[in-house]
Amino acid sequence: MQLKDKQLGKRLALATGALLGGVQAQAGDSDWLVSSAVLVYSESDDRVQAVEPVLNLRRDFNDESSLNLRVVYDALTGSSPNGAMAANIAQTFTSASAAARLAGADEDEQNQYEGRGSYTIAPGDLPLDSSFEDTRTTLSLGWSKPLNSGYTLNLGGAYSSEGDFTSMSVNGAIARDFNNKATTLSLGLNLESDTSTPNGGVPAALSTYAQRSTAGTEDTKQVVDLMLGVTQVINRRWLMQFNFGLSESSGYHNDPYKILTVADSGNLITDPYDNENYLYLMESRPEDRQKISLFWQNKVAVGADDAIDVGYRYMTDDWGVNSHTLDLTYHWALTEHLYLEPHYRYYTQTAANFWLPFLATGEDVTVTGSDVTALVDSASSDPRLAAFSANTLGLKVGVPLRKDEEMSLRLEYYQQQDENSLKDVAAGSNLDGQSQFAELSASWIQLGYTFRW
């Protein structure tokens, strides 16, 4: 019993571990707990495909401190929406990223990229940039140490690098147990610094796609996150967590590869700088963003071996995005060595106040001869900033082999639904009847194996 109480106490104290990337308490063994997994992620319509192996090493020491190391590798290929709208006529694009890649490519790479620098989208199809290709490596480190008087200190850091993006962060959290370890209060701080080095340079905001005006080769963003958490044992079967999070980020928030269609009464316009192509502008987002999140989670034991996990999150930001997320999982132990976990998640968000499916002349932009002037400060057609809801259905099969040794297989399916009101286009124009939001569907499989080493 004492060991179980100790385990629970550590779990509660390390609720802050969740703030630091999900460090989970284990019994104080002196060897490494190795958690490995590979994720295969696939979007429909030949969009993004990813393979992501991860290795997590955790060691618990006799003084109840613990160390956690994680390495994640991410290989991405496929097509990504470039932000332009589908039209009833063909559209040709020459992406800055693909052009820059071609310019710096050796002969083999040029053959590999052949035809991908410039691409033509058929009438009615969503404009997808097929030159999307990236790899990402993330290293993270976490350290937890119980202090005197019921306090636990957590410190961590992460470094992530991909072809055109680098991120570094450090974090710290302090947790305090109360009420015979039935209550844990935690306070965490995370500082992050990101650097974007887009292929082809940083595009000037709302400049024309054909001009390729750049504002330097790199830009940065700083993020500060603050989180206050309470974990509470309600009764023998019910554990609850409540987090309040504040996030402030400032700097470069744009997606450097996303563009917007410019339309005059729903018809595409010839680019004044490139008579062979239509007019598109590079997107622009505000330089600051403040977010507030509320997270409430409940774990309720059912019978001796089953459990319900219910989570709810509300998030609001000063870009106009408000979201609700509901997450339900049931842990269903069939035998000592087999369990199932059906999972359902519902998500809904409002659009950012600068989200636009396209820019309309006279309303969002004026075009006079070769003079293109944006009438809006910010604009993005990124579907991530649009209004939509999404459902996820999943099932996990777990095979616990012995203490701290388990194999698992998980399958998830994700489907978005458009919740935007249509922006007006003239009847019979190029954009008439075309989708203004591309609903995404994706599925992923995760294979995991955890063992002591």
Added chain:
Amino acid sequence: MRCKCIIAALALLSLSACSTVKPWERDLLAKPHMALDADPLQTAFDDHIYFSKEASSGGRGFGGGGCGCN
């Protein structure tokens, strides 16, 4: 909004006063599947996927980051 958050936090804190769960009654809560984050790798994968497809992140822990997600 701020006021509601403080009230909610205080309400949760007040629960501690009525918690009478003794240490020896925590056998169920101590099981691995009852951990608040029972599978941290799974949580990290999902957080990363949703961070790259939706405008929200964080809540359970610090939000997103470490990804250009173009």
